[in-house]
Amino acid sequence: MPDEAVTVTAAPSVDGAVNPLREGLASQGVANPCTAVFFGASGDLFKRMLLPAVYSMKLRGTLPTDFALVGFARSKYTDDTFRDYCKEQLDQFMPDGKKPQGALWDDFSKRISYMSADFSDKRHFVALKDRLAQNDEQFGTAGNHLFYLATPPPVFPEIIKHLKEAGLDKNDKGWTRIVVEKPFGTDLQSARALQQSIEAVFPESEIYRIDHYLGKEPVQDIIALRFANTIFEPIWNRNYVQNVQITSAESLGVEERGGYYESAGALRDMIQNHVINLLALVAMEPPISAHADDIRNEKYKVLSAIAPPAYADVWSVSARGQYGPGTIDSKPVIGYRQEQDVSPSSNTDTFAAVKLYVENWRWAGVPFYLRSGKRLPRKVAEIAVTFRPIPHRFYGESTDKIEPNVLVIKIEPDEGISLRFEAKVPGPKEHIRSVFMDFSYGTGFGVVSPPAYERLIGDAIAGDQTLFTRWDAVERAWEIVTPVLDVWHNTKDFSFPNYAAGSQGPQSANDLFGEWRRI
Amino acid sequence: MATDLTPTANVATMTIVVYFEDAAIGELARDRIRTLASKHPSRVILFDATADSERREEGPDWIEIGVKSAQPVALSSALAELRVREVPVVLLWIAPGIGDDERFCALAPDAQTIVYNSSLVHEGDEALRELVDYVARHPELALADIAYLRLAPWQESVAILFDGSDVAELSRLQRVEVTCGSEPEAFYLLGWLASRLNWSPGDPNTVRDRSGNPVEYAITREGEPRRIRRVALRSSNATFVAEVDRNGETIALRVENGGSHPQRNRAIEDPGIAALVERAILAGHHDRIFAESLAAAGGILSRRKEQP
Numbered sequence: 001m002p003d004e005a006v007t008v009t010a011a012p013s014v015d016g017a018v019n020p021l022r023e024g025l026a027s028q029g030v031a032n033p034c035t036a037v038f039f040g041a042s043g044d045l046f047k048r049m050l051l052p053a054v055y056s057m058k059l060r061g062t063l064p065t066d067f068a069l070v071g072f073a074r075s076k077y078t079d080d081t082f083r084d085y086c087k088e089q090l091d092q093f094m095p096d097g098k099k100p101q102g103a104l105w106d107d108f109s110k111r112i113s114y115m116s117a118d119f120s121d122k123r124h125f126v127a128l129k130d131r132l133a134q135n136d137e138q139f140g141t142a143g144n145h146l147f148y149l150a151t152p153p154p155v156f157p158e159i160i161k162h163l164k165e166a167g168l169d170k171n172d173k174g175w176t177r178i179v180v181e182k183p184f185g186t187d188l189q190s191a192r193a194l195q196q197s198i199e200a201v202f203p204e205s206e207i208y209r210i211d212h213y214l215g216k217e218p219v220q221d222i223i224a225l226r227f228a229n230t231i232f233e234p235i236w237n238r239n240y241v242q243n244v245q246i247t248s249a250e251s252l253g254v255e256e257r258g259g260y261y262e263s264a265g266a267l268r269d270m271i272q273n274h275v276i277n278l279l280a281l282v283a284m285e286p287p288i289s290a291h292a293d294d295i296r297n298e299k300y301k302v303l304s305a306i307a308p309p310a311y312a313d314v315w316s317v318s319a320r321g322q323y324g325p326g327t328i329d330s331k332p333v334i335g336y337r338q339e340q341d342v343s344p345s346s347n348t349d350t351f352a353a354v355k356l357y358v359e360n361w362r363w364a365g366v367p368f369y370l371r372s373g374k375r376l377p378r379k380v381a382e383i384a385v386t387f388r389p390i391p392h393r394f395y396g397e398s399t400d401k402i403e404p405n406v407l408v409i410k411i412e413p414d415e416g417i418s419l420r421f422e423a424k425v426p427g428p429k430e431h432i433r434s435v436f437m438d439f440s441y442g443t444g445f446g447v448v449s450p451p452a453y454e455r456l457i458g459d460a461i462a463g464d465q466t467l468f469t470r471w472d473a474v475e476r477a478w479e480i481v482t483p484v485l486d487v488w489h490n491t492k493d494f495s496f497p498n499y500a501a502g503s504q505g506p507q508s509a510n511d512l513f514g515e516w517r518r519i
Numbered sequence: 520m521a522t523d524l525t526p527t528a529n530v531a532t533m534t535i536v537v538y539f540e541d542a543a544i545g546e547l548a549r550d551r552i553r554t555l556a557s558k559h560p561s562r563v564i565l566f567d568a569t570a571d572s573e574r575r576e577e578g579p580d581w582i583e584i585g586v587k588s589a590q591p592v593a594l595s596s597a598l599a600e601l602r603v604r605e606v607p608v609v610l611l612w613i614a615p616g617i618g619d620d621e622r623f624c625a626l627a628p629d630a631q632t633i634v635y636n637s638s639l640v641h642e643g644d645e646a647l648r649e650l651v652d653y654v655a656r657h658p659e660l661a662l663a664d665i666a667y668l669r670l671a672p673w674q675e676s677v678a679i680l681f682d683g684s685d686v687a688e689l690s691r692l693q694r695v696e697v698t699c700g701s702e703p704e705a706f707y708l709l710g711w712l713a714s715r716l717n718w719s720p721g722d723p724n725t726v727r728d729r730s731g732n733p734v735e736y737a738i739t740r741e742g743e744p745r746r747i748r749r750v751a752l753r754s755s756n757a758t759f760v761a762e763v764d765r766n767g768e769t770i771a772l773r774v775e776n777g778g779s780h781p782q783r784n785r786a787i788e789d790p791g792i793a794a795l796v797e798r799a800i801l802a803g804h805h806d807r808i809f810a811e812s813l814a815a816a817g818g819i820l821s822r823r824k825e826q827p
Contacts, residue, residue, distance in 0.1 A: 018686070019678060019681050019682055019686045019689075020689065020715045020716060021674070021677060021678035021681055021689070021712075021715050021716075022678050022682075023715065023808065024806070024807065024808035025671075025674055025675055025678060033682070033683070058786070059786055060786065060788075061672065061675065061785055061786045061788050065679045065772065065783045065785055066679075066682070066683075066783065102766065102768045102769075103764050103766060103768045103769040103771070103784045104768065104769055104784055104786060106784070107769070107783060107784035138781065139781065140683060140781070142683060
């Protein structure tokens with residue numbers, strides 16, 4: 001697909017003059033020269049996701065022409081050896097196998113530098129300030145600085161503190177923005193503490209809390225489906241909707257992330273952020289505009305309408321599981337407790353399900369079922385809106401079951417929409433059967449969307465916060481799941497594992513709701 | 520023949536009507552439209568003016584008709600019969616002459632978007648002049664020109680040259696040079712600059728800036744048709760150059776004799792005809808900048824006509 005026709009505001013010069021040639025150009029983010037500093041640049045996230053996303057932007061022409069990248073991490077590299085490292089990683093991780101080469105790579109690589117640094121040493125941040133000033137001079141990056149925290153979360157506060165102490169929290173020449181990777185805290189208390197450390201240095205308008213899930217095209221399509229069509233809105237409420245099921249399932253286990261996952265679990269890792277964000281998009285009222293805060297205001301209103309479960313009710317509205325050995329794709333796989341860096345007696349949840357209610361005029365009484373798990377039969381992310389049964393059945397003699405209509409918004413792996421409705425089977429008898437009408441974005445538009453990180457980094461450079469989570473929403477999401485986390489934490493005996501890898505999840509989830517769509 | 524009872528769900532986003540009068544261009548068009556239709560499921564109707572033939576169908580959504588001797592009304596009638604009613608009609612007109620062409624006039628009223636290519640058939644400025652006249656007479660038409668859409672990376676590149684403090688140089692420009700394999704792209708680029716910077720037509724090979732000062736322009740025909748190779752804008756202080764690099768991989772941006780930026784390289788981004796048609800369909804006809812650039816190019820061309 002060609003570049004989206006996104007009109008960017010004309011780029012003001014240093015003295016505020018506007019470049020009239022910018023008007024109407026179909027470019028996204030190109031108008032913002034900047035230096036991006038990646039803290040944790042020798043880590044996994046940088047090499048697998050962030051660096052390929054930035055270089056893909058270079059190939060597409062969506063990266064600012066006046067751009068520089070600074071890697072800042074503990075590992076020992078020089079500028080030259082870090083460039084070699086970047087090239088090696090791009091060789092391995094660029095989507096579609098695009099190799100870094102030729103004039104574009106030469107132009108990109110000369111803008112890469114590296115600082116071997118200790119996050120706890122203020123002097124290294126003072127040196128960073130000098131490096132940024134040097135980049136502004138050498139590469140025309142106009143004093144615009146993007147700080148990307150791609151380190152383990154415990155280091156965030158230290159980095160932020162030193163940015164402030166080194167005077168990097170703002171500058172007179174251009175903008176300063178900070179991108180904070182998820183997870184944003186490990187519970188409500190730690191999230192608030194992290195927020196305090198960030199907001200003491202950066203205003204909310206400069207904080208970009210990244211949840212790469214929100215950068216996925218199908219997630220953005222939810223808004224288009226709801227608000228670019230008239231047919232759904234009249235029935236998108238408690239009068240017609242029986243329940244909403246949001247599923248994010250994976251067939252993979254924890255892979256090499258056992259150490260992280262032990263302290264996280266499915267509820268923290270997926271439900272508190274990705275899945276609750278999907279709920280907000282599905283349930284929110286129409287925003288008055290596509291402006292970031294108009295959309296984020298509506299999302300927050302939905303979350304504030306969700307009452308956190310009462311502590312006494314947690315077991316009646318949640319289910320928890322951990323996979324044991326089983327079979328995926330006809331191959332035997334080990335259980336969670338046998339995974340690398342996982343305790344043999346671990347009580348971490350690899351499956352979590354909760355039932356929530358959005359207590360407002362539109363949704364009162366409609367259950368929203370959220371579930372996420374690892375080692376389920378296949379990778380599926382979807383939102384299924386099940387409509388109420390027909391009010392009167394006049395096929396008196398037929399014994400056919402008449403199923404309710406279901407609208408499924410498919411996010412992964414086959415992005416699209418399907419609608420289940422009932423149809424008469426051809427013939428003299430009045431037989432009714434469910435049929436599916438399927439729309440796939442892949443065949444509908446034949447478009448491969450840019451990876452989520454590419455979109456989100458571009459948005460951060462362009463200053464568009466729409467797809468980033470605002471603090472009030474993060475805090476509210478933690479408040480919603482806190483009673484569940486607390487009760488689960490205080491329950492010691494779960495008889496884990498309680499579902500076999502490759503199964504539909506723990507029986508307790510099925511007993512609890514009974515209406516799950518099969519994965 | 521047995522009826523196929525396999526349940527299917529068709530998706531159609533538009534009806535694409537292609538008209539061509541040259542067999543080689545027709546082959547190219549078929550190939551590109553198949554690419555486009557694979558991305559945007561569409562019913563495709565090809566009017567092949569190189570032959571007379573019965574309707575030939577490849578499935579329900581690919582229909583070819585030889586219309587060499589057909590009356591214009593036969594074309595509009597076929598379109599009315601074959602189009603998908605609920606989705607827009609896009610007319611891709613790949614033939615010389617639109618203003619007085621009866622067939623074009625028969626098909627255009629049914630099209631929500633018309634896609635033209637002023638540099639496909641002629642490498643000179645004839646087709647662009649004709650388009651300027653036609654659009655002036657039919658401002659209501661939703662029309663996009665591939666030759667203009669092809670400029671996008673060059674517009675971006677030229678704009679980037681004047682970001683930041685160099686923006687002041689735009690009011691000091693004295694000369695613009697465009698090296699290009701065909702003229703429509705060059706005149707579109709001049710028209711775009713003129714429309715953005717409030718230039719007005721001047722003497723032949725000259726425009727006037729907003730203060731009335733002359734800005735010379737020179738177009739050099741060199742290289743492949745439909746490809747720009749170099750744009751240079753000289754101000755009183757420096758020369759701003761966007762040029763395809765030696766390997767033809769990138770557009771190199773540099774400022775000679777001044778300026779505040781080092782040389783930079785951007786992807787050339789040559790998206791191909793299918794993607795340009797797609798751009799035309801998705802955004803082209805909403806493009807106010809295009810309309811203003813076309814009008815400005817028309818003004819410059821009108822003075823050029825007065826050359827001896």
